[in-house]
Amino acid sequence: MIVRGVAIALDFGGTKLAAGLVDLETGAVYKQVQERTPAEGGRQASLKLALQMVREGLLENADDARSAPVPGASSPRLPVVGVGVSFGGHVDSARGIVQRSMHVSGWEQFPLADYLREALSLPAFIENDANAIALGLKHFGPGKEYHQFMYVTVSTGIGGALVVGDDVLRGGRNLAGEIGHMVIQPDGPLCSCGKRGCLEAVASGPAIARIAQRAWEEDLKARGAGRGKKVKFQRAEEVFQAARAGDMLAQRVIDEAAKHLGRGISYAVNVFDPDCVMIGGGVSRSGAEWFDTVVAEVRANVLPPVAEELQVIRIQEDIGAALKGAAALIRARALARR
Secondary structure, three states, rough: OOOEEEEEEEEEOOOOOEEEEEEOOOOEEEEEEEEEEOOOOHHHHHHHHHHHHHHHHHHHHHHOOOEEEEEOOOOOOEEEEEEEEEEOOEEEOOEEEEEEEOOOOOOOOOOHHHHHHHHHOOEEEEHHHHHHHHHHHHHHHHHHOOOOEEEEOOOEEEEEEEEEEEEOOOOOOOOOOOOHHHHHHOOEEEHHHHHHHHHHHHHOOHHHHHHHHHHHHHHHHHHOOOOOOOOOOOOOHHHHHHOOOOHHHHHHHHHHHHHHHHHOOOOOOOOHHHEEEEEOOOOOOHOOHHHHHHHHHHHHHHOOOHHOOOOEEOOOOOHHHHHHHHHHHHHHHHHHHO
């Protein structure tokens, strides 16, 4: 079904803020601006910068957000239908409230949708970043082919989303799909949520670097070579690089993290029985071997009929994935009204 117009799409991340004009029919990002998230000033500084990006970077007339100039579109100006937000943190999408940011202070219980609605005189909707990207995949990407699918992002953290029909399954407290906080190792490393052994604590990018560094230090100590250089692995990329160069310790850590992730995904698959699992995020781009290990572990732990039929694919999200997801919030609501 055709939905005409554009959405003002915003992406509030821990390290970057992005804004764009996104076509609600095709998902094309016509205009895009990006800035680093202000290091100081908390929520107020981020809001001020985001509105500045919209008014100066996207709209010719800062006092009129009813239509927007769109270079390369069939019409030089298209109606702006609403504002969609992808937010890196916990949100109550039904009430349009940010419950907390994982990276920036001052967001607790902030009514972001109402704030943007008043500032831009447009309908505004918010969603957490994993749910938003999953919606973008449904409306503008490979998710079109599936009635229900699971999206998993593996990066600084591990997030998830469940799409059924044209919308995401949010759950009673907006926490559906959060497989990153599924406990995999009850006595494992401490997670940011306060529990031990969460999937995020054993298989995310920072977890891979931390576990590899600890294993390397223990290996040095066992060989009586603990003096001298103390840091070898600070980022997951360094662990993957070492593994590609033949470092068996690094390869062992990566294999274990991939197996943890595959098992976690398989548990969710056995509960929700999706048609497809789509895996994205920075760690997913680290190599085919990691991905193959994840998929093998998924298939080894799901029910036999599922193992034969389940599609598991790797998603190469572009820089506008979160913006497309934010726009998909507006598209989903327009379709629901029809």
